[in-house]
Amino acid sequence: MRKLILLGTACTLLLAASFSSTAQKKDFSYDQLFKNAAPNISKPLPVIRGWVDDEHYIELQKDAEGKTAFVAVEVKTGKSKPYTGPVPAEPRQQAVPAIGISDARNITTSPDGKWVAYTRKDNNLYAMDLATKNVTQITKDGSETILNGYASWVYYEEILGRASRYKAFWWSPDSKRISYMRFDDAQVPVFPIYVLDGQNGYLENERYPKAGEKNPEVKIGIATIENGTTVWADFNPKDDQYFGAPFWTPEGQFWVQWMNRGQDHLTIYNIDFASGAKKEVYAEEQKTWIDLDEGSRIEFLSAGKGFILKSDKDGWENLYYHDATGKLINQVTTGTLWGTAITKIDEKAKLIYFRARKENSARFDFYKVGLDGKGLTRLSFGDFSHDQINLSPNGKYFITTYSNLSTPTTMALADARGKLIRVLGDSKGSDFDTYALPKTELVRVKSGDGVFDLPVTITYPLNFDPNKKYPVLISIYGGPNAGTVYDRWRPAGGATQWWAQEGIIQVAFDNRSSGHFGKVGLNYIHRQLGKWEIEDYMSCGKWLRKQAWVDTTKVAMTGGSFGGYMTCMALTYGADVFTHGVANAAVTDWQFYDTHYTERFMDTPQENPEGYKNTAVIAYAEKYKGLLRIVHGTSDDNVHMQNSLTLIDKLQNLGKHFEMMVYPGERHGIGGNNMKKGQHNRNEAYAFWYQYLLGKPMPAAFTSSSTDSGRRGF
Template sequence: MNKLKLTALLYFFILWSGQSYAQQKKNVSLEDVFKSNTFNQKSVYGINWMKDGQYYSSLQRGLTGPKVVKINVTTGEESETLIDGGALGINFSSYSFNPEETKALIASEVESIYRRSSKGVYHVVDLKNGSSQKLMDGEKIMYATLSPDNDKVAFVKDNNLYFIELESKEVTQITLDGKRNHIINGAADWVYEEEFSMSKAFDWSPDGKKIAFIRFDETEVPEFNMQTWGKLYPEDYRFKYPKAGEKNALVSIHIYDLDSKKTVKVDTGEESDIYLPRIYWTGDVSTLAFLKMNRLQNQLDLMYANANSGESKLILQEKADTYVDLDYNDDLRFLEGDKGFIRTSEQDGFKHVYHHDNEGKLIRQITSGNWEVTNLVGVDEKNKKIYYISTEASPLERNLYVINMDGKGKKILTPEKGTTSVNMSRDFKYYIANHSSANSPLRVTLNEASGKLVKVLEENAELKSAIANYNISPREFFTFNTVDGTSLNAYMIKPADFDGNKKYPVLMYVYGGPGSQNVTNSWGGTRDFWHHHLASEGYIVVCVDNRGTGARGRDFKHITYANLGKFETEDQIAGAKHLGSLPYVDKSRIGIWGWSYGGYMSSLALMIGNDVFKSAIAVAPVTTWRYYDTIYTERYLQTPQMNAAGYDNYSPITHVNSLKGNLLLIHGTGDDNVHFQNAVDLVDALVKADKQFETMYYPNRNHGIYGGNTTWHLYSLMTDFIKRKL
């Protein structure tokens, strides 16, 4: 065989091998996503920084049970086991240390209540001798918290606030009037928990001699009733849920003095129809700070209260023509040595960091620009530096920065493209970074404060290896202009064997709610890989962040004020029309799906955009904002009494006569958040309008619609609908 023939044969073999390898790649199946969990990524869980900054602790699960190990920062090696669940005979799921790291609180048998609330069996572990003490003889309690002096634990039980002396085991009941569906002491009601992201509503003073707590009187709040199925006679589950325009709980702040055994009520003003979403000890044991908002949430007051008398004074006030977003005003850090406080606000149009003195006077705005600080990571008072995450590089990115407290010396510490979140050590010498991008899974690293890499803790090598065996197209980002000329961010997932000469059906995925964001340069989860499965079946999947979403400033977000649904729907329709103009899109086969606010959006888009969308799936949708809670709804729409048109003009129920395409409506009957009532009333309206549609209800499932075989069933159902109707 001559050299030329040998070369040709070798080239053919290489080419054939490459094609053969490519052909061996698999498409993403439903079983891969929901049965075998092929694409689940790993992380590092339960990390707590130790007080000296040279160690951190991590919760790990082994064959003998959970354990908390102490890890050397510089070497990455485990130095000792701090809590051994196997040896203690306790299968705990969470832990926390006291400041001195001599004791720990661990929780087991934890039972979820709502989104953030839970109760469980708590033990106090002595880290010196390894012994444990079970609290309240194993009775389930809520929010157990060690006192700063380490000899007491405060907790909530049966809507009352207690504390227990660890040495004597003597229990003191601070409040006596707690009663289900009437009075709650030290824990949030349903709507505060859901919309203000709080569940525990008490806090020890820095010296451990006082406990401040919020009391909720929900006696006059209307009850909502859900039936639970599965028994001969279904049972009623009743809980207080203030729907838009209805009565809220009356809230008040109280401070209990352990020495005098007396409780002082804090003066929060004459107005009773208010919100008290935060309490903070300032560091001064005699001063409690709290936030107060009016019912419409367009005014926020920072108040200081005398912890002994309850007298209060206004320190800082912020007003808006639309609303003041608590999420953008919640990073409040009190500085030592009477040096004031650091806060965040979007008062200049973008969320930034501000420094005020103790009387509320502005010292300086520390960060500025047409970008947002998404998270205030920490304030290093010793070195006068502030660490924060921002969108300065792009609304799609999240990077860690450091800046001097005088607003100078700004430096990016994580310049790589993608999304980074940070857990920083208490001495600001190290941080753990969680980084991912749209096409690269989570990478967890330990870094020096300068950004220098110390050690890779997790890089999901197994997941990367598994993905290499599948036909997966990278997420492609693009922009287009909506009806008013605003540029919108979007991404697209194409079939791996995409052919620009073919015409493809498109499924759009939407959430679209105020301040939300789906189009980011970050790794997706299970839902994202379901989209990859659909791509492998020949669909293009697209996601558009409409006007009203986050990371692009106050004006972009607040445009939807008093008129939810209008601009968001216009933008999703504009997105579909843009896609329909592309040469490789079959504009007669464009569908849309979403969950919760996204279900609301997909329903509206199918009805209002009936000439654009062929099919829609609405999972757990709000169908009228009259049925949703006060805090969320009134923040964006005012009350129904003030703005009836804002509630009704863009309710899917209002537009049922416009339905032409295929609708699949899905809801859980046990949804405590977006009630099944929303689906029932939409179904009733559709029937009256003589519109055909498909529906599925999941008995007793909550807003997440999961448990057992539920997720598999749900996504199989939606996949079948898409294949039949798109």
């Protein structure tokens, strides 16, 4: 691990020397950074689309006339020849057939291509025979509060995931059945969102269960397409429980993930098609919580040969080999792995290939290990993060895309031992060495309790002089298992480049719950979500304030959603460390957020009243003394504006000065409904940094151009 150590005159001279090389290079213009007029700083890497066999990979190349075509490239020589065989499909959303039903949602083709399933605005589930256009209506009780195959909000946001687009039905591999979830929202509290349209405006009533409130009642159905009948899985919908995304196994069995409301017991059941009876396949219990993921928990071997399960029950994300009945055969990996993701299971060779963070928590590496847990081998090379892997069919070679903070993204070919064969391409464009790019370092700062070395990235201004003092802008998120500090290349340009040219030190922190320290670190936040996170950020902030080159009157933080919460905590709980902040769409009190997310970490407000009280921003509002700008969209259906209004009300009653910006009609991501408002929000934040960090007006270019893309972040 490289560390930046700043002690004494020698290190000051070293820093000065390391930044002097940028003095003779050009700066970027406003148009280059914000109007997509950037020079050739970067270039695309080769497009690899899989393998012909273990000796040839498939690449998409351009010919002399600029036309693209696939070629097969020989591994040993690099020579290519035209290729017209099958090409693995690119990851993309399934093509949607035209079925002539205007309100059809989530149209999904069956595995055999003969049927489509979909829901309609009546909240019923349908299947259509594509050859005859005959429609089978699977459910008939859909209503405003009964949703068949279409997710209730809390399931969409927290369990099935936004990528589901509310889809809550799944075809069986043989195309004969559809499993689906039926949601009853009748007892879920309604949260009213005021919309200003029209003379009187109107209320958008959202079924949103806040912490401790009633969840939707859920049933799991298995419908037979031939006759449209449904068999219900043997669960009581009145129970306080959650269901994760189900699995159809290679054997054609249907497995359901069940979890108690406390989210510390997980059971996977095999459901009988005929009766709905359930049989336990796997069970897990933890003292804090278990994540009910979106389906990546299990990777199946071929029919009858079992499955590999990923779990963090030992404090880290390790792999476990089970037979087809769920019986544990052996633990495959041990140790401090995180972000573990299987690339390939080679059943013939009895090997598992996977990526994980192990050697360095800020980098991904590529590994192989035997199904029996023996022979763990690192295949990736160097001090890099290997973020994309393309493995040959039998594991003889792999193509890796890798980088670190000082090495632009590169693609290379390596053999089964991880030996580099040749570089296939790098992302450095022809003008890369012409422009001055900021230097970024990764350091580790000891947590206040002495337990963790917290990762911090620092991007220095161009022509950095360690004898000068600079303002600091800290950009964070901070949510559980959502770290932002990685030792990987950051594409040149955008806002990062701009602020480096303007003279701002840009920083990112990760706390103990970020994933760098596995579930071991995450467990600290149980029943006190936000406490250790802000304590860790304060430790990092105090370290920054001790550096001779930091202007301690200008240590600012910004973030959105959970990052907005952290920013509000920084300006209240951490008011002695942080001086300025812009908080976007912030949670300010966990009682205002949804059941599944909040209770996973906090339990219910009824079970943990002190935890909710001690993690609410208003509990520390009296400490506020810097300057906070609060930003929220009035139609935010995820983090309701109630959060910001509650904090504003408290600050007003305390007579505190703050700034506020409201965006009428905007949702959780400001600019999602109106690009001009997104650009306005960016410009307002920039004006804030110019005024309070740089002490000068914002350049007119930011407000004079209506064609500014406004899409390069804060």
